[in-house]
Amino acid sequence: MRILVTGVGGFIGSQLARRLLAERHEVIGVDDFSAGYRHNVPAGTELIEGDLARAATIAALPRNCALILHLAGQSSGEISFDDPVADLQKNVVTTLNLIRYGVENACQRLVYASSMSVYGDVRDVPVPESSECRPLSCYGVGKLAAEGYLRVYARKLPFVALRMFNVYGPGQDMQNLRQGMVSIFLAQALESGRVHVKGSLERYRDFVYIDDVVEGWCRAALAPAAANQMLNLGTGARTTVAQLLERMRDHVPDMTWFVEGATPGDQAGIYADTAHLGNVLGLTRFTALDAGMKRFVQWAREHTAVGASHRPRGR
Numbered sequence: 001m002r003i004l005v006t007g008v009g010g011f012i013g014s015q016l017a018r019r020l021l022a023e024r025h026e027v028i029g030v031d032d033f034s035a036g037y038r039h040n041v042p043a044g045t046e047l048i049e050g051d052l053a054r055a056a057t058i059a060a061l062p063r064n065c066a067l068i069l070h071l072a073g074q075s076s077g078e079i080s081f082d083d084p085v086a087d088l089q090k091n092v093v094t095t096l097n098l099i100r101y102g103v104e105n106a107c108q109r110l111v112y113a114s115s116m117s118v119y120g121d122v123r124d125v126p127v128p129e130s131s132e133c134r135p136l137s138c139y140g141v142g143k144l145a146a147e148g149y150l151r152v153y154a155r156k157l158p159f160v161a162l163r164m165f166n167v168y169g170p171g172q173d174m175q176n177l178r179q180g181m182v183s184i185f186l187a188q189a190l191e192s193g194r195v196h197v198k199g200s201l202e203r204y205r206d207f208v209y210i211d212d213v214v215e216g217w218c219r220a221a222l223a224p225a226a227a228n229q230m231l232n233l234g235t236g237a238r239t240t241v242a243q244l245l246e247r248m249r250d251h252v253p254d255m256t257w258f259v260e261g262a263t264p265g266d267q268a269g270i271y272a273d274t275a276h277l278g279n280v281l282g283l284t285r286f287t288a289l290d291a292g293m294k295r296f297v298q299w300a301r302e303h304t305a306v307g308a309s310h311r312p313r314g315r
């Protein structure tokens with residue numbers, strides 16, 4: 001198939017594109033490299049560089065893509081407060097532009113990178129897709145608005161909105177200390193051995209390994225039952241920040257941490273109800289945090305500058 005992957009220079013988009021190319025699909029990748037990197041784009045991708053909020057970039061897209069996998073966007077709740085209008089452009093306007101492109105070109109489906117941030121504060125139970133959405137960050141508001149546009153056009157362009165929880169693993173940006181809880185902590189652990197935790201250690205999250213996320217995207221792109229569904233893409237496991245740090249310390253033994261300050265718009269705790277995901281995509285088995293963490297730490301030591309300077313002796 002001919003598949004448009006936006007955000008192809010980013011963490012998730014690049015890994016998804018690599019998998020699709022390995023499966024012999026034709027991948028048209030788009031990125032403006034405002035956050036991602038050219039070196040992330042897998043060989044074999046037909047790259048279009050440009051900002052998807054701009055009409056000129058949309059006009060440059062080929063007209064015969066079967067699927068749109070839309071991962072381009074601003075991916076940090078914290079950064080969304082710096083410039084909420086830029087966040088709106090990157091997360092909402094790009095989506096609306098791609099919906100209209102998809103309708104005009106009779107694309108089969110648009111799969112959207114939504115987020116657990118749409119929910120806001122929730123009770124300490126696995127959160128189902130039917131929960132009320134009351135986002136706490138400009139980022140969450142934008143993701144929810146984008147879902148709203150997808151619903152409005154659903155009869156002309158079927159969609160799937162994947163509400164991803166905390167994605168982590170090899171390929172994550174270890175230089176951006178404002179996006180990605182696991183990568184931020186790991187970068188600091190390898191760099192200085194001292195992790196700065198912004199917010200309580202009792203907060204809890206649902207950490208989902210990159211390979212499981214890529215698998216979810218591949219299934220969502222094709223599964224008939226996924227059409228016009230919002231799906232939690234998490235594991236269902238509740239992990240506190242303290243537990244996350246302890247798992248990391250299993251692989252970076254000399255690290256310590258301290259708590260100071262907080263992140264605006266942060267959720268106290270959230271983890272996924274995965275029943276709907278299991279029913280619709282058949283995705284029921286996930287990489288355990290310990291196994292995922294081991295692979296992530298190993299990758300960071302071998303492939304990143306921050307890891308390279310702190311490789312254990314003798315390796």
Ligand SMILES: NC(=O)c1ccc[n+]([C@@H]2O[C@H](COP(=O)([O-])OP(=O)(O)OC[C@H]3O[C@@H](n4cnc5c(N)ncnc54)[C@H](O)[C@@H]3O)[C@@H](O)[C@H]2O)c1
Nearest residue numbers: 007009010011012032034035036052072073075113164167
């Ligand atoms: N990483 C997570 O845990 C997570 C969780 C939930 C949702 N998401 C969403 O998934 C998507 C991918 O996340 P990621 O972690 O790979 O982020 P990322 O920052 O690594 O990748 C996003 C990519 O989009 C590009 N981009 C941004 N604005 C653009 C624009 N206007 N036009 C073209 N390209 C643009 C960036 O340069 C970057 O390469 C994002 O939309 C993010 O909000 C991520």
